[in-house]
Amino acid sequence: MTMPPSLDETAPGPPLEILPGQLCGRLSFPDLFGRAAPVEIEVGIGKGRFLLQQAETRRDVDFLGLEWSLKHLRVAKERAERRGLRNLRLYRADARHVIADLVPDASIARLHVYCPDPWPKKRHRKRRFFVPETVPHLERALAPGGYLHVSTDVREYFEEILEVLASRTGLLAAADPLFTDEAARSGTHYEEKYREEGRAIHRASYQRPAGAARHVGGLPS
Template sequence: MVSYVQRGGRMTVGQQRAWEEHWPALGRKVAELPEGPIDFGAWFGREAPVLLEIGSGMGETTSQLAAAAPELNYVAVEVYEPGLGQLMLRAEKLGVRNLRLINGDAVVLLTRHVPENSLHGVRIFFPDPWPKKRHHKRRLVQPEFVALVASRLEPGGTLHLATDWENYAEQMLEVCSGEPSLKNRYDDWAPRPGWRPVTKFENRAREEGRISRDLIFERR
């Protein structure tokens, strides 16, 4: 089980600068982590609830969400290095101090470096939809993965998902509803939270007639 398909891409000058200036303090690579759990308290310099966002993309949403929740130790895991560079640029502009970045596979991170019952929340916003039916097996939200995520949530912790692909939304609902350690906070779809920024991709989906759907499940 892996959480992604690797994408290439070169960094811009600004992204490279952000990487050189900020990565040593803010970032770590999954492949270079020492064995055992990450000491998030030591890394952030404080004890606070840890929220993990899987797939931060170019950081448009992540930077704003971290800035809006200074009470959280906000962790973003992403495989695309230019995206993390862009996220650091955005965070720098917003003066964000409560954000740390991890480059690599979320499955490996969760399995080897995040203890059970330790996360306040996990967010997965607009993961790659793999719209062709023959590619659905590549989608991130599958039973094995959701069981892993659920095991890392503290009791009452939340798994919040969002997608603008109806078929994937239905798959997410089915998979998460089938995980016995999770319960849906709502009967089916969650109201779209006002605090989740509308990205250019979500606006494009609206223009193409696709409706975004949110799901929020709690750890029992």
């Protein structure tokens, strides 16, 4: 296997945060990170606990964090700056838009979605991340063999996620060798908080089968 080129840790790096208006059409990850390396995305990073830890320990992978809350993104950015992370970019945006419209086909090695907002009120359900309009783009964005990891403390949302992934995608339930034991699992801020409150965390992992590329519409890659 060819290793991705190392990032120069001493040279001044490109800005950590992608600013509004900076992007035009589909993302180019080699342009964004300055090298060709596997890319992983986390949707709804909160203050970045999981993503920063991954970026720090897996320097041969590039990480894009999507977060809607400006307040949370700022905290994650400050923490990433303190740690001098070069293989990380943060983008304040609606992750549903980014995944559907900006991420090229078959470009992502792993997608992480931990404790997505459950929007418990019935009239707000359409704001959920896992909806029939979005999930086909998760499959489209994943490289063949790529993984999707999901967790939630809300049983009803978990069942809905399993159902919508089964009915709207060809993703298959699969264990990811990188995250097999509990110690290597996500351990996000909210997962820990809910666990301390005695709530169960429901988890699922999926893999995009190797095979023909899937195009779902939107901008061409």
